[in-house]
Amino acid sequence: MNDRRLTEQVRIVGSGLLGASIGLGLSARGVDVIVDDASPSTRGLAIAYGAGRAPAPDDAPGLIVVAVPPDVTADIVAAELERYPEALVTDVASVKLAPLEQLRARGADLSRYLGTHPMAGRERGGAVSARADLFVGRPWIVAGHDGISYRRAAAIEDLILDLGAVPIEMDAADHDRSVALVSHAPQLVASLLAARLRGGSAAALGLSGQGLRDTTRIASSNPALWVQILGANAAEVAEVLRPLRDDLDAVIAALDDPEAPASRRIIADTLAAGNDGVSRIPGKHGQDGRFTALVVKIDDKPGELARLLTEIGEEGVNMEDLRLEHSPETKVGFAEISVVPEAAHPLATALEQRGWTLMEAER
Amino acid sequence: MNDRRLTEQVRIVGSGLLGASIGLGLSARGVDVIVDDASPSTRGLAIAYGAGRAPAPDDAPGLIVVAVPPDVTADIVAAELERYPEALVTDVASVKLAPLEQLRARGADLSRYLGTHPMAGRERGGAVSARADLFVGRPWIVAGHDGISYRRAAAIEDLILDLGAVPIEMDAADHDRSVALVSHAPQLVASLLAARLRGGSAAALGLSGQGLRDTTRIASSNPALWVQILGANAAEVAEVLRPLRDDLDAVIAALDDPEAPASRRIIADTLAAGNDGVSRIPGKHGQDGRFTALVVKIDDKPGELARLLTEIGEEGVNMEDLRLEHSPETKVGFAEISVVPEAAHPLATALEQRGWTLMEAER
Known part of the structure; x- marks a missing residue:
């Protein structure tokens, strides 16, 4: 297997937003992109948009990108590993530990599999929303594991670099825990807060300042997409939300007895903890x-x-x-x-x- | 009482950030501003910064602005109403119902009192942080009640306009409920979410995107200031947070059993409710x-x-x-x-x- 030849022919399984965008980006760089999808009409749409060509009997892809929903990712990765015994296979699902464990449990050839996760997306899904530049400047996590060689992992990082993204190495469990903290839990908290605004008067909403706007902006995200993401990483998201709920209980109890010295301390500690937390977010670059x-x-x-x-x-x-x-x-x-x-x-x-x-x- | 003469001499009681900023703004417009404060050194500082002059025996202010912490606002307003029986008195505390009810209970002359609340502030407090332009372009709520005449209320609105702010009429209970919804509860929720980041790895924080930054930005607010604000409006803030906590409980339960159809529905409903809520925030202008x-x-x-x-x-x-x-x-x-x-x-x-x-x- 010649690594430098890997990206001359790439097969993409699943032609939704991510699969079609990867296809567009690679096609634009002269790669021979094969687009496949369980749905012939979805595949046809992605091909019509220029994401690649239909599969042919003599296809010999060096690299396969599986871009299907998290719950079927392991099945499709396993099938591709078996069908193309020379190919490297990656996936782009937003959860990384479950597919890896499922593949390991069924004895798949992990020496040719490396899961990844591009931190990019759009409000709307589907090939019609795909863009070759979807990944430009975005972090793309590479969930490394001991079963794959450095050289093969580097080939997948090359693919990521070719698409303009920034590869970031992180193991699968760390990935799931990290995105639960910095992306999935904040999404739910923003939604829960924004949901309160349904009951507010127009006059109250008229007082909305920049703080409220910022705090609730991501609550306008697509529910259908996020149900999938949150469901696939449910345990890690719950691990973030559970202590938040305990803190919230304490705050509500403090607000119910606001004159008590202990109540003032709880509120002050909550605000100070928020100061500490937000100071940990890195700034620009x-x-x-x-x-x-x-x-x-x-x-x-x-x-x-x-x-x-x-x-x-x-x-x-x-x-x-x-x-x-x-x-x-x-x-x-x-x-x-x-x-x-x-x-x-x-x-x-x-x-x-x-x-x-x-x-x-x-x- | 000639309303057009009211703002020729204004007495400000309490020379922290808001009192001193009002003093600076009115002094810049040629108003004779008297600055008073329970602390002579605090008063001296505000005067040194140009907020106004010290009290004199023959002061006859047409308008008095009480700018003291919420828990002593009613006491000071009542004292000023008695001391200057010709003057209009307003306050600028961030909670409006409690002072009004306390004044009513003690039989104060409500025909000369009208509470207000400028939606402006700064990270740091005190006269050293005061600015004449603190209120420019900001909403300034006027908590109207039946006991004051239209003409007298208009005089207080003139003061607000003179400081460059935008008067918005809203009764005291509506005010407290509104700011709990659009300002106080979001502050606590942002702090509770940001507090979770204390436990995250540097690698996880390195994945922080714009969504997390926006959602947690106001968590960097000053705890000392917010303890006062939240304590003064505790009941209304708790009213917003309680149903949020119930929704959060349901979400956590759903994440604990993510495969159940009911769980997917709960998550989807939460996200859709967030969509609805955020769509109610008015845009620019x-x-x-x-x-x-x-x-x-x-x-x-x-x-x-x-x-x-x-x-x-x-x-x-x-x-x-x-x-x-x-x-x-x-x-x-x-x-x-x-x-x-x-x-x-x-x-x-x-x-x-x-x-x-x-x-x-x-x-």
């Missing part, structure tokens, strides 16, 4: 995210923000982050600009000289 | 927020975003919102631009002709 924020008032007319950013560029300052804030029922907006601390004061002075109104950061 | 998003790839070098926004302006398109997204461990960024639906396709075409890479929205 993996840095610690300790930038200084300047808040600039922006009139709500075309071109104002562009003018501001152009003038920041003229001052030679690199903006690390930008947020816009709207206030309800007003025509004034605010741009929060993050810069390295040493640039903050000179930039503030320069912008004020240019006529901008600075408000300072408020959080 | 109180509109429904139904904009179309375009995602444009941005190289991480100075001036790229400014160039993009300038070119959007050249196309004559008004940008309704802008978000930046970072992907970990990559030098590529994405700008998500929201525009009215009819502008989306022509703008996308124009930007692609200008050489930009469009990725389409992913949520």
Whole structure:
């Protein structure tokens, strides 16, 4: 098996959003992509969109990508390993431990299997939503295990790099636990919080600030997609939510007796624990995210923000982050600009000289 | 009493962040501002920062602003009503029903009292953090009641307008219930979720995406400040959190038995309820927020975003919102631009002709 030949012919099983997007991306790079799917009409759609060609009797794929729902991933991976005894097989399911254990239990050839998980997706599924650039700049987890050689694993990482994504190595159990913490549990918590808004008056909702918007934004995600994801990683998600529920019980009990000193301590500890937790999220480019924020008032007319950013560029300052804030029922907006601390004061002075109104950061 | 004279002399009791900011804002408009505080040193600091002058024996304020912690608000308001029998008195505490009921119970002259609540604040408290522009463009709730005349209420609304804020009328009970829903409960939920991150591995945190960042951002708020706010509105906050806890219990039970059809339905219903809730948050300028998003790839070098926004302006398109997204461990960024639906396709075409890479929205 010549590893450098692996990606000359790639077979993709399952032609939904991820499978079709991988097919589009590889086809664009000149790879001979074979698209297969249990549903001939779904397969036909992906082929019509340019994801690849139909299977042929003499296919000899070096690499097979299984892109099917988590609950059937192990079955399909096992079948592909048997059907193409020379091929490497990967899958892209959002849960990694269960397929690996199921394959090990049935005695599949793990020396040719390596599970992966691209941290990319879209609101809508299906080949019609597929894009060759879906993975550009996104983390793509490689769930390494001892049964596969370094050289074969490297071939799968090459595929990931070819699609513009960033391979990140992590074992299957760590993967499942990690995405439960940073993605799956937050999704459910956002949904549970947003669900409360159904009962609010229009006047109450009219007071919504940026905090509520941010806290609930991902609650607009597609339920059908997330039912699958959460079901496949249910145990790990529950492990995150159970202590959260215990903390919530304590908070509610404290709110029911707010004058008690113990109650104030519970609320204060909860807020402090939140401070500690959020400080662990890495900032831009993996840095610690300790930038200084300047808040600039922006009139709500075309071109104002562009003018501001152009003038920041003229001052030679690199903006690390930008947020816009709207206030309800007003025509004034605010741009929060993050810069390295040493640039903050000179930039503030320069912008004020240019006529901008600075408000300072408020959080 | 001549209402138009009211704001010529304003007395502010309590010279923390809000009191001192109101003093700065009114002083800048030429109002004779008297600053008082139970602590002479705190008062001295606010005066040194320009919030106003010290009290004098012949003071005759037309309007008094009580800016003290919620638990002493009613006491101070009652004392001021007695001490200045011609003056209108307002307060700015973050809870509105308890002070009103306490004042009513002690027979205070409610015809001269109207509680308000500016929806503005900063991470740090105290006069040193005060700013004249703290309230610009922010909602400022006026908790109207039947005991005060329209004309007197209008005088207090004038004060709010003078400070650049937007008066919003809402009765005291509605206020407390509303801010519990859109501000206080979300704060606790964000803190409870962020607290889970303390136990995550660095590798797990390295997978943090924009969803987690948004969901937990307000968890970095000041615990000391929020203990006061949550304690003052404890009952209403608990009313929001209790059904959330019940829903969370059901979700955890469903995750513990993920294969059961009832479990899938519970998860799906939770996610759908979140969709419904988040759709009730008004968009920019109180509109429904139904904009179309375009995602444009941005190289991480100075001036790229400014160039993009300038070119959007050249196309004559008004940008309704802008978000930046970072992907970990990559030098590529994405700008998500929201525009009215009819502008989306022509703008996308124009930007692609200008050489930009469009990725389409992913949520």
